[in-house]
Amino acid sequence: MSLPPLASGPDGPSALRPLLATVLDALHEGARARGGPLPAGGPTAVAARVRDAVGDVLPEKGDPDAVRALVRALAEGAADPADPLCAAHLHCPPLAVATAADLAASSLNPSLDSWDQAPAASELETLVTHALAQEVYADTGAPQAKTATALVTTGGTEANQLALLLAREAHGTVRLVCGANAHHSLTRAAWLLALPQPVVLPTPRGTLDPAALHAALTDLVGPRGPVLVAATAGTTDAGLIDPLPALADLCAAHGARLHIDAAYGGGLLFSDRHRALLTGLERAHTVTLDLHKLGWQPVAAGLLAVRDPHDLHALHHRADYLNADDDTDAGLPDLLGRSLRTTRRPDILKIAVTLKTLGRTGLGTLVDEVCTLAQEFADLLAAHPAFELHAPPTISTVLFRPTGASDDTVAAVRRTLLNDGRAVLGRARLDGRLWLKATLLNPHTRPGDLAALLNLVEGSTPR
Numbered sequence: 497m498s499l500p501p502l503a504s505g506p507d508g509p510s511a512l513r514p515l516l517a518t519v520l521d522a523l524h525e526g527a528r529a530r531g532g533p534l535p536a537g538g539p540t541a542v543a544a545r546v547r548d549a550v551g552d553v554l555p556e557k558g559d560p561d562a563v564r565a566l567v568r569a570l571a572e573g574a575a576d577p578a579d580p581l582c583a584a585h586l587h588c589p590p591l592a593v594a595t596a597a598d599l600a601a602s603s604l605n606p607s608l609d610s611w612d613q614a615p616a617a618s619e620l621e622t623l624v625t626h627a628l629a630q631e632v633y634a635d636t637g638a639p640q641a642k643t644a645t646a647l648v649t650t651g652g653t654e655a656n657q658l659a660l661l662l663a664r665e666a667h668g669t670v671r672l673v674c675g676a677n678a679h680h681s682l683t684r685a686a687w688l689l690a691l692p693q694p695v696v697l698p699t700p701r702g703t704l705d706p707a708a709l710h711a712a713l714t715d716l717v718g719p720r721g722p723v724l725v726a727a728t729a730g731t732t733d734a735g736l737i738d739p740l741p742a743l744a745d746l747c748a749a750h751g752a753r754l755h756i757d758a759a760y761g762g763g764l765l766f767s768d769r770h771r772a773l774l775t776g777l778e779r780a781h782t783v784t785l786d787l788h789k790l791g792w793q794p795v796a797a798g799l800l801a802v803r804d805p806h807d808l809h810a811l812h813h814r815a816d817y818l819n820a821d822d823d824t825d826a827g828l829p830d831l832l833g834r835s836l837r838t839t840r841r842p843d844i845l846k847i848a849v850t851l852k853t854l855g856r857t858g859l860g861t862l863v864d865e866v867c868t869l870a871q872e873f874a875d876l877l878a879a880h881p882a883f884e885l886h887a888p889p890t891i892s893t894v895l896f897r898p899t900g901a902s903d904d905t906v907a908a909v910r911r912t913l914l915n916d917g918r919a920v921l922g923r924a925r926l927d928g929r930l931w932l933k934a935t936l937l938n939p940h941t942r943p944g945d946l947a948a949l950l951n952l953v954e955g956s957t958p959r
């Protein structure tokens with residue numbers, strides 16, 4: 497009996513080559529069969545097609561055609577963020593070069609829990625996380641900026657969890673204070689870590705109000721224990737940026753620790769034109785970044801930048817088979833304290849390849865491009881009598897609604913477009929009303945696509 501070929505080793509590349517050709521053909525066929533941003537027919541129709549294509553999940557005898565059939569089915573049933581009309585979430589179209597690098601990561605399969613599973617990948621991670629932490633903290637000029645580091649995470653959720661954990665370990669306990677505009681993963685992390693009940697401040701204007709934070713900190717800090725303030729640079733719903741310098745001043749004055757969730761806005765660091773929006777970011781103890789949003793990476797590509805590397809002592813952990821003391825003393829790098837995970841993919845490879853292939857200028861251009869698109873879309877909406885624009889965009893999110901529509905109509909329009917597979921828009925509740933949300937992350941989108949999107953929405957709105 498012949499055994500299936502392996503992806504690495506001397507024969508790996510030649511075993512992969514024909515399979516890749518099959519995969520690429522299947523991707524192409526699937527996308528053609530879909531013919532739009534989303535498969536048509538809604539969940540029931542999509543599920544039926546997937547069940548048909550899959551058949552027996554674990555047949556008695558294997559099927560060599562499975563890779564073609566399943567990749568084709570997945571592509572046909574995909575929400576494609578590379579389609580200009582797929583603009584609901586912070587769900588970016590990945591760069592081809594990053595995806596190609598990710599293939600190498602899968603093929604080599606390094607695991608970042610010990611040096612002897614990832615000799616080069618662990619050094620690459622050290623270099624790239626250091627460089628990204630400098631992007632966040634270099635402007636401070638403070639001596640600690642040079643030693644700032646970053647942990648690789650599965651995304652903003654894990655980065656926020658780690659930020660709360662590091663804060664708790666630094667202070668014994670900590671109470672989270674954040675705005676109602678903060679990402680849900682923050683209060684969930686407080687629950688996971690059994691922290692005191694978070695204080696969630698109302699954000700009627702969409703961002704955390706310094707006066708409200710001042711009042712909360714006056715009430716909380718000292719008598720009720722240490723506080724971690726979590727601010728947001730790029731809210732998930734509206735792309736708004738909290739007033740970071742004012743919030744950082746308040747934290748400093750009250751002795752509160754500051755975390756900034758820049759899962760969305762962090763990508764602005766690459767843009768000369770937009771970087772100033774993040775002024776104050778460098779004053780946070782920890783910063784969440786998420787390069788599978790404004791970084792055009794395949795999932796997952798999260799990071800937590802940590803200003804003071806001493807904070808990482810909390811993650812120190814010993815497992816004899818991975819980082820025995822005598823191995824560490826003999827010079828083998830100890831990787832276990834860089835994550836709560838054990839086996840860990842080298843997500844850093846695609847990030848490193850992207851940073852070096854595009855350079856700061858190339859990445860900054862992509863950021864500028866999507867911000868400009870958002871501005872153009874907002875201009876279209878503002879000039880269009882059938883639509884109401886929520887506000888000019890801060891990053892690349894635009895909220896709008898058909899003029900005079902009820903919330904139920906807004907929700908129904910979104911579902912109609914989803915069901916037809918013609919456009920993928922998000923939804924957000926702001927100022928007490930429901931809005932359609934366009935999150936523009938596709939730098940290849942053209943103004944004509946945005947006009948087509950508006951036509952579709954208008955055509956799907958009952959009068």
Ligand SMILES: *Cc1c(COP(=O)(O)O)cnc(C)c1O
Pocket residue numbers: 586650651652653654656679681728730731732757758759760786798
């Ligand atoms: C997307 C997002 C997160 C969560 O990131 P995941 O990568 O989905 O885990 C956290 N915070 C903000 C502000 C986000 O937009």
